Structure formats: structure tokens, C-alpha cells
Amino acid sequence: MASPFPRILSSVIATFSLSCALSAATPVNPIRLDTVGYLPEAQKLASVDAPCSTFDVIDTATGAVVFTGKASAPVLDRDTGERLAHVDFSAVTKAGEYRVEIPGVGSSAPFQVSNDVYRDPFILVTRAMYLWRCGTAVTTTYEGVTFHQDACHLNDAWTDYINGKHEKLDGTGGWHDAGDYNKYVVNAGVTVGSMLRAWEDFGPRIEKIGLDLPESGGRIPDYLANVKWETDWLFKMQAPDGSVYHKISALNFCPFIMPSQESAPRYFVPWSSEATADFVAMMAEMSRDIRPYDAAYADRCLAAARKSYAFLLAHPAEHHCDQSEFHTGEYATDDAPIRLWAAAELWEATGDKAVLGDLEARIRASKAKVEQHWDWGDVQNLGYFRYALSTRPGRDPALLAEVRKNIVATADRIVATARADGYGRPLGDIYYWGGNGCVARQTMNLETAYRISGDKAFRAAMLDALHYLFGRNVHGRSYVTGLGFEPPMNPHDRRSASDGIIPPWPGYLVGGPNPGPADWHDDERDFRTNEIAINWNSALIYALAAQLPR
Ligand code: 9MR
Numbered sequence: 001m002a003s004p005f006p007r008i009l010s011s012v013i014a015t016f017s018l019s020c021a022l023s024a025a026t027p028v029n030p031i032r033l034d035t036v037g038y039l040p041e042a043q044k045l046a047s048v049d050a051p052c053s054t055f056d057v058i059d060t061a062t063g064a065v066v067f068t069g070k071a072s073a074p075v076l077d078r079d080t081g082e083r084l085a086h087v088d089f090s091a092v093t094k095a096g097e098y099r100v101e102i103p104g105v106g107s108s109a110p111f112q113v114s115n116d117v118y119r120d121p122f123i124l125v126t127r128a129m130y131l132w133r134c135g136t137a138v139t140t141t142y143e144g145v146t147f148h149q150d151a152c153h154l155n156d157a158w159t160d161y162i163n164g165k166h167e168k169l170d171g172t173g174g175w176h177d178a179g180d181y182n183k184y185v186v187n188a189g190v191t192v193g194s195m196l197r198a199w200e201d202f203g204p205r206i207e208k209i210g211l212d213l214p215e216s217g218g219r220i221p222d223y224l225a226n227v228k229w230e231t232d233w234l235f236k237m238q239a240p241d242g243s244v245y246h247k248i249s250a251l252n253f254c255p256f257i258m259p260s261q262e263s264a265p266r267y268f269v270p271w272s273s274e275a276t277a278d279f280v281a282m283m284a285e286m287s288r289d290i291r292p293y294d295a296a297y298a299d300r301c302l303a304a305a306r307k308s309y310a311f312l313l314a315h316p317a318e319h320h321c322d323q324s325e326f327h328t329g330e331y332a333t334d335d336a337p338i339r340l341w342a343a344a345e346l347w348e349a350t351g352d353k354a355v356l357g358d359l360e361a362r363i364r365a366s367k368a369k370v371e372q373h374w375d376w377g378d379v380q381n382l383g384y385f386r387y388a389l390s391t392r393p394g395r396d397p398a399l400l401a402e403v404r405k406n407i408v409a410t411a412d413r414i415v416a417t418a419r420a421d422g423y424g425r426p427l428g429d430i431y432y433w434g435g436n437g438c439v440a441r442q443t444m445n446l447e448t449a450y451r452i453s454g455d456k457a458f459r460a461a462m463l464d465a466l467h468y469l470f471g472r473n474v475h476g477r478s479y480v481t482g483l484g485f486e487p488p489m490n491p492h493d494r495r496s497a498s499d500g501i502i503p504p505w506p507g508y509l510v511g512g513p514n515p516g517p518a519d520w521h522d523d524e525r526d527f528r529t530n531e532i533a534i535n536w537n538s539a540l541i542y543a544l545a546a547q548l549p550r
């Protein structure tokens with residue numbers, strides 16, 4: 001990715017060492033646990049980076065010791081190099097607020113135990129998608145602070161790069177991508193896919209929750225209306241021939257200004273097969289999910305999906321677009337995984353035998369290799385999950401058995417990885433750009449495997465992902481703005497950096513440590529570890545939706 005910062009600053013950021021990052025910051029609490037909290041019946045573990053033997057759990061309301069236990073012997077954590085003991089306070093099941101106290105070590109951050117401990121976080125993180133809206137004013141008040149953005153990018157966008165003429169075509173709406181304000185169809189793919197998958201897997205629980213959106217009170221449930229804001233925009237990204245424009249973007253990332261202040265021209269960027277395939281999948285999926293509430297919209301989505309699918313069949317070669325004049329997000333990748341997901345969603349939406357044939361040929365060609373951790377380029381996983389859990393008839397039983405077996409085997413590896421990690425991190429010792437989002441998205445592998453096998457270990461490991469992201473990590477901090485203990489205060493988010501308000505916009509998961517376990521810097525310049533992005537938030541939405549009360 002072209003850097004929005006001078007090369008020299010990027011290399012300064014990149015050369016922060018693990019030790020420097022650990023020692024330069026305020027001291028890290030050695031008792032690391034989920035600072036948001038735990039479900040009553042769930043396993044509850046803290047990782048302790050200090051010698052310890054016994055520990056107490058204190059009820060913060062009364063000061064009473066409600067549980068006393070013994071810490072495990074310390075174990076060397078391979079990636080951080082720390083010797084971590086575990087304390088297990090699963091026995092604390094009564095709703096309340098608590099902290100762990102260890103003689104000679106100190107006291108943990110407070111945490112909740114409650115049946116609906118992830119409900120408010122779910123609302124916050126889902127509403128954060130609304131706050132990402134482009135082309136409209138948005139406002140929210142959180143913990144007494146009001147955040148506001150005026151309507152932005154009302155001139156989206158110019159056609160210079162798609163037809164050689166300097167004309168305006170309506171490309172308003174949609175979500176900004178991340179800490180930057182551009183709009184990319186490929187990253188919309190995994191985002192809409194993860195959010196709609198949450199609706200399909202946990203809809204009855206989600207539907208009970210109001211999101212207080214401008215659309216609230218209408219005939220479409222809030223959660224779907226929230227996603228529809230993006231599909232409304234996607235229609236504008238489809239060319240008359242069915243190809244789909246890759247993105248709407250300025251030539252460069254803008255400085256830290258509010259979105260309504262960005263005046264640089266923004267352009268439609270030519271079609272790509274990746275964007276076209278993602279479009280097919282998103283529109284086919286939306287057509288199914290929204291049909292009970294708005295059949296006409298569902299029909300429009302399905303017609304658009306079919307049209308772009310036909311275009312893809314007529315253009316089987318991978319087609320990346322020329323982005324050479326653009327120094328913004330690229331989101332260029334192998335299109336085969338995305339074509340697989342597109343076929344899966346269109347088949348599920350229509351039951352069309354020819355589309356199933358295409359899907360199964362693609363699954364065979366891919367060897368049904370389920371990815372253990374994945375992001376915007378690996379949406380074949382969404383295709384496998386769809387294929388495996390569909391109730392439609394007609395699948396090849398041998399292939400179906402193979403896909404299901406691979407999903408379960410991959411989830412087994414995720415569970416083993418989490419168990420072997422000192423912080424229960426389901427991604428283990430792998431760290432890359434956006435790793436936090438991938439930790440959250442692994443919960444989809446686990447939920448799918450659970451639905452296939454019924455093995456409760458998968459459901460338990462889904463909580464490990466949340467615990468890591470909310471503070472059971474080397475920093476002992478929450479990685480989500482506005483939630484838990486010492487959350488990020490300076491995310492790489494242009495709104496947060498330029499609105500003149502101290503707390504950052506709430507409900508956003510930052511990319512996380514990269515390239516090492518401690519390489520996270522709560523510094524607004526550090527787009528490599530401290531940026532926010534729609535794809536990562538969507539994964540956290542899925543992970544939280546899975547834990548909503550029934
Ligand atoms: O999430 C993307 C990551 O996988 C890539 O390695 C990185 C570099 O290309 O780009 C990330 O996506 C960024 C996008 O290019 C522009 N908007 C912000 C995204 C999050 O950092």
C-alpha cells in the first residue's frame with residue numbers, strides 16, 4: 001500500500017522494537033484479562049506476567065473476597081518471551097463487577113460478569129458502521145461526549161478513469177473504508193459478508209436489539225438497514241454491462257481533516273474481476289436476507305447479482321484494474337477465491353444447478369482448503385461455510401463431506417492454537433496488518449464447525465478471541481475504542497484526529513500488533529497497527545453477535 005506518510009516516518013514506526021514498545025509506555029498491568037467481562041457460565045482465565053501463588057477475586061461493590069484460588073506454574077509464552085501463569089476464576093458465576101487481586105503483584109482492571117455483558121459492546125461496534133457513513137451527516141453521543149460529522153463527499157465521483165470524460169456520476173453514499181475516506185468494493189465484500197453471516201447465524205437475537213439509526217422504526221430491522229446503506233451504494237458501482245468499478249477514491253490519502261473538508265476530486269476507478277465477484281456475492285446474499293422485509297429490494301439485488309455473474313462468466317480471465325495514478329488502498333488480489341464465494345451466494349439465493357456446478361468445480365479446484373485465519377482476500381471461506389451449511393439439495397455428497405471435514409479440522413487447529421498460546425489468542429504467534437480483525441473473524445470458523453459437529457470446544461474458543469481483544473493480551477488493554485480498560489486513545493482515524501475532541505470515535509477495533517506481539521502503538525500516525533477498518537469491525541460484530549443473550 002502506498003503510505004500516506006513520508007517513507008522516513010514509516011521506517012521509524014517499523015523499527016520500534018518489542019522491548020522499546022514495552023518499556024516506553026506506561027507500565028503494563030501484569031494481570032491481563034478481559035476488561036469488558038465474562039459470561040457467567042464461561043471459563044474465566046487471566047494471564048499473569050509476574051511470580052504469583054494465590055489470588056483473590058474481589059467484588060468491587062462490597063470489597064468482599066468472593067473466591068480464592070491458586071495460580072498455575074508459569075509457562076514460557078513462545079512469542080512474547082514472557083513467563084505467564086494462569087489464574088482460573090471460572091467459579092465466579094454471580095453477576096457483578098469484580099477484580100483479581102494477587103498478593104505482591106497488585107490488582108487487575110475491573111471486569112463484569114453478566115449474561116448480557118457483550119450486548120452493549122455489540123451495539124457500540126455495530127453503530128460504528130453507521131458512523132462510517134459517507135454522503136450524510138452522522139452524530140452520536142457516547143459516555144456524555146457528542147461526535148459529529150457533516151455530510152461529506154457529495155460530489156462523488158468523476159468518471160475520468162472509466163470513460164475518459166470529466167463527468168460526474170452518482171457514487172454518493174456507502175461507508176468510508178477505514179481511517180481513510182475512500183470507498184473500496186473489495187473490502188466491502190468481506191465486511192458485508194461477515195455482517196450478513198452474523199444476521200443469518202444469530203438473527204433472532206440481533207433482531208431484538210435497536211440500533212437507534214435514522215432508519216429505526218421502518219419495516220426493515222435496524223441491523224439489516226445498517227448493511228443496506230452499503231448495498232444502496234453498491235448499486236451505483238455496477239456499470240451498465242455488469243462489471244463493477246473497483247473503488248471510488250481520491251488520488252492520495254487526505255491529511256487529518258474531517259470528511260466534509262476533503263475537497264480533492266474523487267474518481268470512479270475501472271472495473272476489476274475481484275470487485276465484480278464480491279458484488280455478486282454481496283447482492284445475492286442481501287437479496288435473501290432482506291426478502292422477508294422488502295421483496296422489491298430483494299428482487300433488485302438478485303437481478304444485479306445475476307447480471308454481474310453473467311458478466312464474469314463471459315470474462316473468465318482475472319482482470320485487475322489500472323490503479324497506477326492512485327496512491328490509496330489497492331485491494332487487488334487473486335479473483336478465484338472471490339468467484340467461488342460469488343457462486344456460493346448466487347446458488348444459495350437461486351438454487352440454480354448451473355451455478356452449483358460452477359461452485360463445485362471451484363471448490364474442487366481450490367482443494368477445499370479452508371483458511372484458519374483470513375481477511376478481505378480470502379472470502380472463499382465464506383463460500384465453503386455457505387456450501388457446508390446450506391439446506392438446499394443437490395450437492396455432491398463426497399465433496400460436501402470433504403468441505404465439512406476441512407472446516408472442522410481447521411477449527412480443531414484454531415482451538416489447539418488458542419490453548420497453546422499464553423493469552424489464549426486463537427491466531428497464536430502470527431501477527432500481521434489487521435491481525436486483530438482476523439482473530440475476531442476466526443470465530444466464524446469456530447461457529448461453523450460447531451454447527452457441523454456440535455463440539456462445544458469450538459464455542460468456548462470463540463470467547464478466547466473476545467478475551468484477547470478486550471485485554472487478555474500483552475498490553476493488558478482493550479483494542480476497541482470506548483470499551484474496556486485503557487482502550488486506544490489515538491487510533492489512525494481522520495475523524496478522531498481532527499474533530500478537536502479528546503476521546504476517539506467509539507466502537508472501533510484497531511488493527512493490532514504487527515509484526516511482533518508487542519508492536520502496537522497507540523499513535524495516530526501508526527496506520528500499520530492503530531488504524532481502524534470496516535472489515536475488522538464487521539468481524540468483531542460477528543464475534544459479539546454470537547454471544548448475545550437468547
Ligand atoms: O487491510 C489491508 C491489509 O491487508 C494490507 O496489507 C494493507 C496494505 O495494502 O492495506 C490494508 O487496508 C488498508 C487499505 O489499503 C486502505 N484503507 C485502510 C486499510 C486498513 O489499513
Ligand code: ZN
Pocket residue numbers: 133134135152153176181259
Ligand atoms: Zn464521505
